[in-house]
Amino acid sequence: MASPSFKDLDLPGVIDTASTNFIDEFYVPMLSRSTTYKRGVGFFSSSWVESAARGIAELAENGGKSKWLTSPILDETSLEGLKKGDEAKRDEKLKESLESSIDDLEQSLAEETQNALAWLIADGLIELRFAVPDNGLSGEFHDKWGIFYDADGNKVAFHGSQNDSLHAQRNYESYDVFCDWRNDTDAERVEKHEERFDRMWAGEMPNVSVYSIPSGIRRELIDLRTTDDRPYELSDGAGNESNSIVLRDYQREAVDSWFANGKRGLFEMATGTGKTFTALGALDELLSTNDEPIFIVISVPMRHLAPQWADSLADFGLKSPTYCYGSRNPNWYEDLQNAVSSFEHGFSNLEIIITTHVTGAKEKFRSQVSNIDGQTLILADEVHNLGSEYLKKGLMPAYDFRLGLSATPERYYDEEGSKFLLRYFDGTVYKYTLADAIPEYLSEYKYYPRIVEMMPEELEEYREYTHRIIKLQNDDEDDEEVLERLLQKRAQILKSAENKFSELQDITRSIDVDHLLVYTNHEQIDEVQKILTDEGIIQHRFTATEGDDEREQLLNSFAGGRYDALVAMKCLDEGVDVPSTRQAILMSNSKNPMQFVQRRGRVLRKDPDSNVDYAEIYDMIVVPTMNPDAELLESERNIIRKELDRFEEFVENAKNERSARMAIQRIRTEYQV
Structure with a gap:
């Protein structure tokens, strides 16, 4: 009805x-x-x-x-x-x-x-x-x-x-x-x-x-209450009433594994397989089997993910959360104090707080939550972010129950941070890979690597930096700070290669644009938007500068077809539900698998309103030149290997694996990798 x-x-x-x-x-x-x-x-x-x-x-x-x-x-x-x-x-x-x-x-x-x-x-x-x-x-x-x-x-x-x-x-x-x-x-x-x-x-x-x-x-x-009976029915739930939501088999396994591990652990689940849903299934079961009052903190990496979590809580019939972070709620500290006070004085047997990783690590937040007299739980979304020196402060010993979510819980080049997360959450209790989820729960996809060479002047500048880097590396008294700066400047030439723009034009002219995401960077975004507009593609940028309400409107407009494309930087990497996406163009990528795995996941979520059989991913792989001399061959081989790590991650589960491998075979031949 x-x-x-x-x-x-x-x-x-x-x-x-x-x-x-x-x-x-x-x-x-x-x-x-x-x-x-x-x-x-x-x-x-x-x-x-x-x-x-x-x-x-x-x-x-x-x-x-x-x-x-x-x-x-x-x-x-x-x-x-x-x-x-x-x-x-x-x-x-x-x-x-x-x-x-x-x-x-x-x-x-x-x-x-x-x-x-x-x-x-x-x-x-x-x-x-x-x-x-x-x-x-x-x-x-x-x-x-x-x-x-x-x-x-x-x-x-x-x-x-x-x-x-x-x-x-x-x-x-x-x-x-x-x-x-x-x-x-x-x-x-x-x-x-x-x-x-x-x-x-x-x-x-x-x-x-x-x-x-x-x-x-x-x-x-x-205290004005004179009765223990509400004068209305609490339909948005005390959090422990049954609901009609049924977990998938693998989600049920994850929940059981978490309980078997003492209500602690990490869920390592491919992007798009329902980490949020699985976590709330665990939460719902905990509330239905636990007679004690409980104070729950849900921590998210970016503020625009908080409303999605609130919507999911509502789907489970769980109590509406209190938002405790500045941009959404400047009075968050007072509201947190009130929630803690209500909980400790017995006015409430369940409090649910949604905060950001940054706010959750602040001393003001920690001082309120760490001394709560009662059961507490931390549910950390995209938990790999919390291994950094500052953000790990938010993972307090005071939390009794702990649940962390990530498609990639291992931190890139941070072994200590990765070990900390594993210790804190008491290990990974469930793992569900992309290969496990395709095609039943995630879309199949075709992967199109596009080789982009540098312009002659870019190649000349790139060679110049390479000479300076090699000279500094061979110097017994090399200056690490200078070396790092030179490596960054050389890498920036790769990221900003001018031929990416013509490649973008070629791709958009060769496809019927349908719910397209274009991932770019700060230096490229204006030109990317201009190219798309010139090609007759209705687009909008999706960046950190848009507020929460505007982002939600943009995603709704994109899903409804008002925009053909969204041009995004990092803020669409983690956790955002964009199931209507059918195509992605990756113009800018880091070598960090956490980023490119998340970006792929944005495209593979199944949309019940779409009759498209598979998604399409176009990935720009930049090389200095397809005719390297001995010097470039020597200096670039390791860089090319790292660039192809992403290719291997993407191609392994692609519908067109064979043709995709053929498309980059010449790179392997020319650079002997």
Whole structure:
């Protein structure tokens, strides 16, 4: 049965209290169809809470969450203290001001509403933050607007004069209502209101400061509960209810192996074989068989992977996570404190935190998590990154249960880091290779190596660096720093070979471009985009400079066919689900197998909406020249060998292995490798 949609409702462009009961005819129908609700409004007061709690309980029944921005009631002294104080003083000023409101709530609210509010906050289904105008503004935060989201991705925004209070229901008030599917003007208005809320929630709005609710106040609100029974059904789960998801046989083996190893271990699984799904299967089983409260930290290498993990948690019916890293949540430290506090005071028997490897290694993060009194688990995605000197700090001894995921857990040229990861996670407990997964679970693919030679002037410069390198290597007092710099400059000539651009043109002209990824580097990306555009290919760059929301939109547009191609640098290497990809052109590669194995994996995920039998990978292999003299033959042989390591990794499981090997045979002959 399809989820109820906003489109089922006949929503006028303007509603008013003279002809519409806002609660029964607007809020309840909208909230009962919503998965997320964002609201900015008036004051934190008993009448505000009464209306909010009643409405949000409807949302909770639907498995949704809400975010509320409101103005705290502050006298002038408290307001100035809030604006000027450091973190501890700021929380104290806010706490002092809000404590009287807590007393008011307890006296004024009906027990049913009081319990609803307390349980909603305890379950993390309603988040409160307080907005205070400052700098160029004075007075109060007095705006009133909101955005609803349904399961189909439809959005409705409203803006008007009404506060969420019983008194406001008696006034003549009105809302403008905007539906993003109605027309371009409405869609633009929805986007503006959404952007305004998100910027303010993140503390990015000039002249408005935003404060998280102090942990002490949160506990006092939760303590308003007078019953152990929720006044609604918690449909987004305490994490231990059964679900209909069934693991594949090999995923089931991986989970069993992890349990047999004392709930510790590494999953070494080929990209695209469902590492995330398998890990959450282990998590789900742990929660269903474990009677103890547990605090879970999911650590990801890049921030744009966090929403994918949150979506996967929802697929398993697991509790919605708290995002704890700066770009997504500037108040992450306060939210982490609140999560730890709720867990340790027994308000919650399950907390799930999603952080990044960098944030998880910070002392502020570690100090909160390391002293938790209760069971803890670390789930580390793309775990090979965590072997570095700084990031390994995030792998604390305090974690009771440990699960690491990677297609390539061994660190390239870092034996010590690799050994550390194996020790910390107590070994690799399950391995599933690309050959194991093709063709049942991953797409078959054809591999086309394309030989690219240097231009004459590039070759001349390359030879010059080679002479200097050889001379320095033969010097008994060689300067390692100078040598390293020369090697890097010579390698850059290979990476930036001009003939790659003409090769790109040849490839795109010889194929029907269909969901193409082009991997390039910083120096090439502008020219690559120009070439694709000149060839009539609709493309967009996908780099570290795009924000989380824009990246998600780009991936959706790419999957839907709005863009023929994405031009990516490193940020599409790890963990991003792009199952719609059918073709890839590798213009820039490192010799690190972690990178090129991940890039291949982006192309091999099966897309249920595609009828294409196999994927296509075009790989540019750069050589100085196909007619090397004795000097080049001697100096380049080892470099060519390393370049062909990638070729061997790719060709081994290709449908066209024989013809692909024939395509590079001349390199082997000329360079005697």
